[in-house]
Each structure stands twice: as C-alpha cells, then as structure tokens.
Amino acid sequence: MSTSPQESVRRQNLGALLRYVHVRGATSRAELTVRLGLNRSTIGALTADLATAGLIDEGVPQETGRAGRPSIVVRPRSSRVYGYAIxxxxxxxxxxxxxxxxxxxxxxxxxxxxxxEPAPAVAALAALVADMRRSAPADGVDVGCGVAVSAAVRHHLGWSDAALEPALAAALDAPPPFIGGTADLAALAEHTRGAATGADNVIYLHGDAGISAGIIAGGRRITGYGGHGGEVGHMVVNPSGRLCGCGSRGCWETEIGERALLHLAGRPVPTPGAAMATAVQHAREGDPGAQAAVAHAADWLGFGVANLVNIFNPTVVVFGGTLRELYLAAPAQIHRRIESMALPACRDHVALHTPDLGDDAPLVGAAELAFESLLADPLSR
Incomplete structure (x- = not known):
C-alpha cells in the first residue's frame, strides 16, 4: 500500500522532531517551532503522536522566573526507549x-x-546483555544493538564483521546488530553529544594496542570501503624507524603506541593495556627514561596530527583511549609541533580536546547506530 504525500511529510516531521529531542534533550515546544520551521499546532500534533507511542514525555517546565504561560517541554523517554551497545x-x-x-x-x-576464536567472546557478550535485559522495564522498547569493534581486534585476532554479525545475532536472539569501528563510533558520539558538538569537521584519534581514527567531514562520517577506514596508525611518518607489525617500517604507531613507549621507557608494565598511563605517571614522578619516552611520543603525536590537519582541515581533534593520557601529559609540546608543521589556513582554527564522554564514547556511538531506524521513522514499529 503506497503512502500518501501528506503522510510521508508527517513521518518525516515526526522523525525530525524526535531526532532533535534525542540529540538536544529536553526542549520546549516553542524552540521546536522555531528550529523545525513548523507552526505551533503542527508541533502539538506531532508531539501528541510521539507521546502516544511512548517515545517522549511532555510537561510544564520548572519555574523560569519569566512572565506569561511557559511553553510545554518535550523530553525523550530514556528509561523506556533504549538500545544495547557492545x-x-x-x-x-x-x-x-x-x-x-x-x-x-x-x-x-x-x-x-x-x-x-570469537565464540567464547560472543557468548560472554550475550551473557552481559542478558543480565541487563533482566533489569530492563517490562514495557520497554528495544530498538536493537550496535557494536563497536576495536581495530586491534580486527587486526590481531582477524575477526571480521561478516562473521561477528550472525554470531552475535544468534547469541543475542535478536536481529543482526549494527557494527562499526571503535574510533569511528566514538567520533560519532563526540560529534553528536560530546567534545565536538556543533563541529562539522572532526578527527577522533583512538589509542589502544594500535592507533585508529574516526573522521567526520562536512558533518558526515568517512568510513571507507567496508567501514574499515581511518587506519592512521599505519601512516608512515619515519621511513627509517622501527619495524611495524603490519610489515612496514616507521608507521605512526611505532612512534606513539604503547609498545613504543615500553621500548623507549625501558620498563615493563604490570597490567596489559596500561603502558601509556604508567609511563605518564612515571614521567610525572621524575623517572628520566619515562620522561624521555613521553617527550618522544608527544612530539611524534604532534607530527602526525599536523599531517592530518593539513589533509582534512578539521575544527576539532579529539584524543581518546591511551592518547588522552599522552595529550594531557604534554599539550604544549604537541601544540608547538602542530604550529611548526601545519599550514596556517588549517591550524589557526583547530581546537584540541579530550573526550567529554570518556570511555563511554564508543558505546554511545554504537547505540546511535541502533537508534537510527527509529529516528528515521518513529512510528514504523
């Protein structure tokens, strides 16, 4: 059965309104009228439909101190409408x-x-989700599941999205999940509701066992073929440098990654994945080897960022994962390297940040993938 033009417009407006409230949070009807370019009666009819569907709540705002009748406030029903993120x-x-x-x-x-083998990890993830489902509201609306997969998992373990998708769907007893890279989804989250809100050109750099990037240009994510772009850790910055695990020499992650810091600092780390934080802490405590290692890595971090700034001309660069610790340890040194290498037309407006959402950024970004179908057509369920 075909949809009439009037109904199609109504569904588009419902999606636009719900998306606005999803991103901005509690919003007055008056603001929605202005931002969406619709009249008050139309906004009232749309919010009534979304409230009936259990997607939003409407109510009188708290005392504003202003004269006159306050505008009704629209809020997303976060406790009832949710998605799962992995x-x-x-x-x-x-x-x-x-x-x-x-x-x-x-x-x-x-x-x-x-x-x-991925099977034990898939089973463990299914157990985590099952535990959360038991505490979810009985009348809740589950919009689906999004998955953030670390580039290190893809490269070191060889787990493909094509294999993970059906395995997770079966284990979760749910439709196939939406899968993306950790850095890519963290960039989406910080762009939507974090450190890069309002910026249309963003680079999110994520450090763990390797280095990857989530890139947003013109307000759109650049994911590459098959969703596997942003492998900036394998950008060659020092052709005479150390051999990388990928087989090349002088990749960026051989200068700023955790293994590089361990090598330069000359000391082991007690907990896997804690090399960066440990090296930074030792440097703060005055350890000469750790200080030299951090200074070396910070300089090369600025070197690589300067190249990315020249290529993509972002307004915001966000340092996540282990790179957060490195940036916070030597921000002035990183800024100096960028100032010395990046073109003035690219560097003058760029702001460097750490994630507002912290470690939750990939999870929040994965949930955004799950919410997309609901936001596109709120009453399709």
Missing part, C-alpha cells in the same frame, strides 16, 4: 543499555576470554 576490545568486553537521548542506563564489563 564494545569488543582486545583485553575486555563491555556492554551497555543506552536510552533515547544518549543516557547510559546500565553497564557491564568482563575480560575477553583468551584465544583467537
């Missing part, structure tokens, strides 16, 4: 239930089972 990392597995509006409602985490 973060598949080299050392650990994480899962969250995230409500409409980006609110993290529940989280679980466990170590990744050892071995190169």
């Amino acid at each position: 973060s598949l990392e080299l050392e650990r597995l994480r899962a969250a239930r995230i409500g409409l509006g980006g609110k993290v409602l529940d989280t679980r985490a466990t170590e990744r089972p050892p071995g190169a």
Whole structure:
C-alpha cells in the first residue's frame, strides 16, 4: 500500500522532531517551532503522536522566573526507549543499555576470554546483555544493538564483521546488530553529544594496542570501503624507524603506541593495556627514561596530527583511549609541533580536546547506530 504525500511529510516531521529531542534533550515546544520551521499546532500534533507511542514525555517546565504561560517541554523517554551497545576490545568486553537521548542506563564489563576464536567472546557478550535485559522495564522498547569493534581486534585476532554479525545475532536472539569501528563510533558520539558538538569537521584519534581514527567531514562520517577506514596508525611518518607489525617500517604507531613507549621507557608494565598511563605517571614522578619516552611520543603525536590537519582541515581533534593520557601529559609540546608543521589556513582554527564522554564514547556511538531506524521513522514499529 503506497503512502500518501501528506503522510510521508508527517513521518518525516515526526522523525525530525524526535531526532532533535534525542540529540538536544529536553526542549520546549516553542524552540521546536522555531528550529523545525513548523507552526505551533503542527508541533502539538506531532508531539501528541510521539507521546502516544511512548517515545517522549511532555510537561510544564520548572519555574523560569519569566512572565506569561511557559511553553510545554518535550523530553525523550530514556528509561523506556533504549538500545544495547557492545564494545569488543582486545583485553575486555563491555556492554551497555543506552536510552533515547544518549543516557547510559546500565553497564557491564568482563575480560575477553583468551584465544583467537570469537565464540567464547560472543557468548560472554550475550551473557552481559542478558543480565541487563533482566533489569530492563517490562514495557520497554528495544530498538536493537550496535557494536563497536576495536581495530586491534580486527587486526590481531582477524575477526571480521561478516562473521561477528550472525554470531552475535544468534547469541543475542535478536536481529543482526549494527557494527562499526571503535574510533569511528566514538567520533560519532563526540560529534553528536560530546567534545565536538556543533563541529562539522572532526578527527577522533583512538589509542589502544594500535592507533585508529574516526573522521567526520562536512558533518558526515568517512568510513571507507567496508567501514574499515581511518587506519592512521599505519601512516608512515619515519621511513627509517622501527619495524611495524603490519610489515612496514616507521608507521605512526611505532612512534606513539604503547609498545613504543615500553621500548623507549625501558620498563615493563604490570597490567596489559596500561603502558601509556604508567609511563605518564612515571614521567610525572621524575623517572628520566619515562620522561624521555613521553617527550618522544608527544612530539611524534604532534607530527602526525599536523599531517592530518593539513589533509582534512578539521575544527576539532579529539584524543581518546591511551592518547588522552599522552595529550594531557604534554599539550604544549604537541601544540608547538602542530604550529611548526601545519599550514596556517588549517591550524589557526583547530581546537584540541579530550573526550567529554570518556570511555563511554564508543558505546554511545554504537547505540546511535541502533537508534537510527527509529529516528528515521518513529512510528514504523
């Protein structure tokens, strides 16, 4: 049965309104009227439809101190409408239930089972989600699941999205999940509701066992073929440098990655994945080897960022994962390197930040993938 033009416009308006409230949070009807370019009666009819569907709540705002009748406020029903998000990392597995509006409602985490086969990790993730489902509201609306897969998992373990998707669908007893890269989804989250809100050109750099990037240009994610772009850790910056695990020499991650820091600092780290934080802490405590290692890595971090700034001309660069610690340890040194290498037309407006959403950024971004079908057509369920 075909949809009439009037009904098609109505559904588009419903989606636009719900998306606005999902991203901006509690919003007055008056603001929605202005931002969406619709009249008050239309806004009232749309919010009534969304409220009836259980997607939003409407109510009188708290005392504003202004004269006159206050505008009704529209809020996403975060506790009732939610998606599940999974973060598949080299050392650990994480899962969250995230409500409409980006609110993290529940989280679980466990170590990744050892071995190169994905089945034990998939089973562990399914157990985390099942545990959260038991505490979810009986009348809740589950919009689906999004998965953030670390580049280190793809490269070191060889787990493909094509294999993970059906395995997770079967284990979760749910439709196939939406899968993306950790850095890519963290960039989406920080762009939507974090450190890069309002910026249309963003680079999110994520450090773990390697270095990857999420790139947003003109307000759109650049994901590459098959969703596997942003492998900036294998950008060659020092052709005479150390041999990389990929077989090349002088890749960026051989200068700023955790293995590089361990090599330069000359000391082991007690916990896997903690090399950066440990080296930075030792440097702060005055250890000469750690100080030299951090200074070396910070200089090369600025070197690589300067190249990316020249190529993509972003307004915001966000340092996530282990790179957060490195940036915070030597921001002035990184800024100086960028100032000395990046073109003035590219560097003058760029702002460097750490993630507002912290470690939750990949999970929040994964949930955004799950919410997309609901936001595109809120009454299709």
